[in-house]
Amino acid sequence: MDWEDSFTLQDDLPWPSNPPAFKETMMEYRRELKKLAEKLLGVMEELLGLEEGRIRKVFTNDGDLEAFYGTKVSHYPPCPRPELVDGLRAHTDAGGLILLFQDDRVGGLQVLPHGGDGRRWVDVQPVENAIVVNTGDQIEVITNGSYKSAWHRILATRDGNRRSIASFYNPARMATIAPAIPDTSGNGAAAAYPSFKFGDYMEVYVKQKFQAKEPRFAALATK
Ligand SMILES: O=C(O)CCC(=O)C(=O)O
Numbered sequence: 001m002d003w004e005d006s007f008t009l010q011d012d013l014p015w016p017s018n019p020p021a022f023k024e025t026m027m028e029y030r031r032e033l034k035k036l037a038e039k040l041l042g043v044m045e046e047l048l049g050l051e052e053g054r055i056r057k058v059f060t061n062d063g064d065l066e067a068f069y070g071t072k073v074s075h076y077p078p079c080p081r082p083e084l085v086d087g088l089r090a091h092t093d094a095g096g097l098i099l100l101f102q103d104d105r106v107g108g109l110q111v112l113p114h115g116g117d118g119r120r121w122v123d124v125q126p127v128e129n130a131i132v133v134n135t136g137d138q139i140e141v142i143t144n145g146s147y148k149s150a151w152h153r154i155l156a157t158r159d160g161n162r163r164s165i166a167s168f169y170n171p172a173r174m175a176t177i178a179p180a181i182p183d184t185s186g187n188g189a190a191a192a193y194p195s196f197k198f199g200d201y202m203e204v205y206v207k208q209k210f211q212a213k214e215p216r217f218a219a220l221a222t223k
Pocket of ligand 1: 093
């Protein structure tokens, strides 16, 4: 259980009609964030030595499909017993690039840095007008582990209402995901990621979201 309420916005789903400016404002926000996500993917491609647009091509099966783009609006209300429950339990995100506009007053987001002992959570402090960039499991596969998906969680708090808006730029469900660059870890086959359809990955993810990601990759490798 998580101490969170949320709803998801997509262009082709019904939208709340109240307050009246909500839809127009959020549509514009989503448009701008989508442009930012595509720009950031371009920067990643350049840094990885991939041709321009390569990750987008993977997400869309070479332009035949539409990348998935959704926005999750969350509210973490005050919790009388925060020692018993998380706002949102630790997980990595399933998809591609996640752009998070988090509350600028009420904290709670923590990440588990790579290269640490794997147990020390670090606060992502609220910063006004900042967007937190997070990479999901599909970016880990496509980059062959160069960009690992980040473990994160939201702590429940006794005081304050935390709000956040997370925009998910993900592959199409029928897109085929596979590493697009060679493995540079030096671990050989042990570090290899499988190839699969994103929709098949999601079927495993919904059942195992709050567990280690490696068994999810392994489950897809045997399909
Ligand atoms: O609410 C947040 O700040 C992050 C939400 C999140 O991690 C998620 O929905 O996967």
